[in-house]
Amino acid sequence: MESSSAMVPFPLLITPIESTYRPCTIPYRFASDLPRKATPAELTWIDVFRKSIASFRKHAELDDSVSDAQARAAKFSERYGKILDDLEEDPESHGGPPDCVLLCRLREQCLRELGFKDIFKKVKEEENAKSLTLFEQVVKLFDNTEDGGKRLENLIRGIFAGNIFDLGAAQLAEVFARDGISFLASCENLLPRPWVIDDLETFKLSWMRKSWKKAVIFVDNSGADIVLGILPFARELLRRGTQVVLAANDLPSINDVTYSELVEIISKVKEMKDGREYILGVDAKNLLIVNSGSDLPVIDLSYVSPELAYISNDADLVVLEGMGRAIETNLYAQFKCDSLKLGMVKHPEVAEFLGGRLYDCVIKYTEVVP
Template sequence: MESSEELVAIPLLTTPIESNYRACTIPYRFPSDNPKKPTPTELSWIDLFLNSIPSFRKRAESDESVPDAHIRAEKFAQRYTEILEDFKKDPESHGGPPDCILLCRLREQVLREVGFRDIFKKVKDEENAKAISLFEDVVRLNDAIEDGIKRVENLVRGIFAGNVFDLGSAQLAELFSKDGMSFLASCQNLVPRPWVIDDLDAFILKWSRKSWKKVVIFVDNSGADIILGILPFARELLRRGTQVVLAANELPSINDVTYHELTEIISKLKDERGQLVGVDTSNLLIANSGNDLPVIDLSRISQELAYLASDADLVILEGMGRGIETNLYAQFKCDSLKIGMVKHPEVAQFLGGRLYDCVFKFNEVLS
């Protein structure tokens, strides 16, 4: 079940869609590989998705909106396991060879086929309510930092801290169900700089010139991620006179925030004058990206977002799925930032970094 409208390419990509753009950062296979035999990379990613099945089944079983949820959850687990095991025998089965986009898409399809629409709805609502109650405090702590450079650095650290809330990572899902997560503790416990990709100094230099007129941010998770990480950062841009477009998924996927949920969150955070803690929001737009996965193929976005993005001078892809696993090397006609935390050992190994390392990849287009 994908977007109901025809999807188009984002007009800001410099690479012609028909030739070089591929929405997959890690090469799963090469032309010389045997098409009938899975590569070591494919096998490791198939195992990663296999290992996530128990946490997805558990979430599905607790979905009170679906009758016979435990029976349907078991069907999901069996069917998706079969598909992944099929890939190990024949990488070309089920529309393969597999990559992270196909593996995510098939997982969503199986969930929907057995009757689940949004198995993370309850936890998203709980986390959104918690984060909304903390939003003003987080913003005021940021506002109290008088040094502009230190303030933007703190806002960036907040994005990383918020991005920890990711239930698509089996390890983090387990940790979350045991202990929950503290946003401020996550801020303090980030791996120290230099990060595995660390262009923060170059970004701050460009930030200090106040040169961006319009920024498009592809957002990631519900809860602390969007409310305590991205929104304080977006508010700071608004305060500087920048127009900000927040692009969120059309349909639910893992604990990613959807377009409808984001609209609701922002209406709850605004005061009676339509402000976000004293900052005017008339320059804040929320767009439906047309996407239904935790990763994104930028050759398939909504026409609305393509129109809104056409004159942006900074594109931000946030989160491991959108900013690291699928678009780390995507080239744009404008400045771009890929920001996210590394939450899979396979990604850490590919990048030569550590688990829970930070990626801050900034590309400036020199005019």
């Protein structure tokens, strides 16, 4: 489903439009802070976004769909850097005070105003192609685990391993540029449990005794994240009889998978048999792909596409995946149904806020009792 209408609140939020919903998890400022003086948290996060400029500029320079890409990339670096300088001087400039949503939005605006629509397109295509060649092998590894609880744990670990592919985190962007990251090795090398937020055992208990009728999954990155992490998990839900809705970005942002890209990926993992579509032997008739309406690597659930709102209205499980959607935003969001937040901590500043470790994992499960 493509989105073409005005945005609406996500209907499963307990308080979708009242003042109690705040998408940003980390408070950058409090009511007692001086309005025109940047807080220590604001200065810290402005610096985090400043450190990302070099990687974004490099990818922009290589964008052959834009004429004068190098000059425009330099202009992006200068323009976004100046915006961050302004916010340091006056946090109420540029629509501030800043939070992670605003800082992401301003960066995307700078890129788009200079003609850059999708500077990570090539690396996304490469990672998607590479991951698709491993899809069947990875799914068979999961399927060969007979114990249901252990299989679920392996699927969750696969989501965390896939979520490492994040070009919005400066340190990881450097690693990918140098030598990439192996998915299977990442599964084996996750930080040991207990993780910084670790509701895995609680989720296992619900998994073994419940049957959700519809799950909405807000997906994150291209490559191993969506192909080797989320799709095997979604396939397992389909096998259990759950209708699965995958909600992907409207427009490109960093290496996040978009709606149109996800449609193409799904077409490559499906197979036809007797007039029906399957994903490695599992009936895929209950798999739906929806445009979330978002154009950022984070999400404010006050504004989603009406198509997503309509199709989500009767869901009984909401899954938010990735550091941007599940940790930096919406970690404390409350829903009318069961919810699962999954992501890897890829910024030291987030690790410090949560009291965890860099590359720690978050699995936060909240069950709504009727």
